[in-house]
Amino acid sequence: MDDDTSEQAFAELQSRNLGGWGLAQIGFGTGLAIYAMWVGILQPGFRKVPLKLQVPYIPASKAQVDNVMTLLKGRNGGLVDLGSGDGRIVLEASRRGFSPAVGYELNPWLICLSRFHAWRADRHEKVSFRREDLWKVDLTECKNITVFLAPSVLLVVTECLLDELPDDALVVAGRFPFPDWAPCRVEGCGVDRAWAYNMQAQRRLGVSYIPLPCVITLIA
Numbered sequence: 001m002d003d004d005t006s007e008q009a010f011a012e013l014q015s016r017n018l019g020g021w022g023l024a025q026i027g028f029g030t031g032l033a034i035y036a037m038w039v040g041i042l043q044p045g046f047r048k049v050p051l052k053l054q055v056p057y058i059p060a061s062k063a064q065v066d067n068v069m070t071l072l073k074g075r076n077g078g079l080v081d082l083g084s085g086d087g088r089i090v091l092e093a094s095r096r097g098f099s100p101a102v103g104y105e106l107n108p109w110l111i112c113l114s115r116f117h118a119w120r121a122d123r124h125e126k127v128s129f130r131r132e133d134l135w136k137v138d139l140t141e142c143k144n145i146t147v148f149l150a151p152s153v154l155l156v157v158t159e160c161l162l163d164e165l166p167d168d169a170l171v172v173a174g175r176f177p178f179p180d181w182a183p184c185r186v187e188g189c190g191v192d193r194a195w196a197y198n199m200q201a202q203r204r205l206g207v208s209y210i211p212l213p214c215v216i217t218l219i220a
Ligand SMILES: C[S@@+](CC[C@H](N)C(=O)[O-])C[C@H]1O[C@@H](n2cnc3c(N)ncnc32)[C@H](O)[C@@H]1O
Pocket: 049, 053, 054, 055, 056, 057, 058, 059, 060, 081, 082, 083, 084, 085, 086, 087, 088, 089, 104, 105, 106, 107, 110, 132, 133, 134, 135, 147, 148, 149, 174
């Protein structure tokens, strides 16, 4: 195609009126591509999980990871991230000495990505990522647990954690707090905030309280 012809074709394309049918086709194609990405990449493995318990992949920000790690300071032993996404919390926990550091994740693509990140960070022998439904994980031996899940799901997870975790376990929630629990510490602000919960205290305290730093942030 010489220059004149290509310029002509480009001008024709620019001047062409798409019309209603053309716009509908573009809309349908875009919708289909988004749906395919959702089903094929973001949601595989979730077919057996009821819709109201499905949580989309939204990775923790750098500030969120830092806040979670601050709340875990002074703790040791193993750590479990329920719904580990691309593995960033598990990797950081492993860097800070938690061992074993384990992530449970249903999405196979995210498990692959987590393993790739672990391999790139030369930590593949120190962490593990398991493709398992978090509702089926045995938590009876877990001492440090991190969760970054939707509020509706946290309500249900509460029951599992209360049933299974030992008294000396610490649960750290990112982005959303547990609706009915009383945090022992809160770190960060806004969407980056993280909450720590002492299991023994949850079992002893029937009533929730809001710690002072949190009240100040809420008022401000
Ligand atoms: C909001 S993301 C958090 C990812 C990671 N924890 C982080 O902070 O970066 C929630 C993750 O939980 C996973 N997830 C949701 N329901 C799950 C289930 N029933 N079992 C295992 N993983 C699940 C999702 O695939 C998603 O990657």
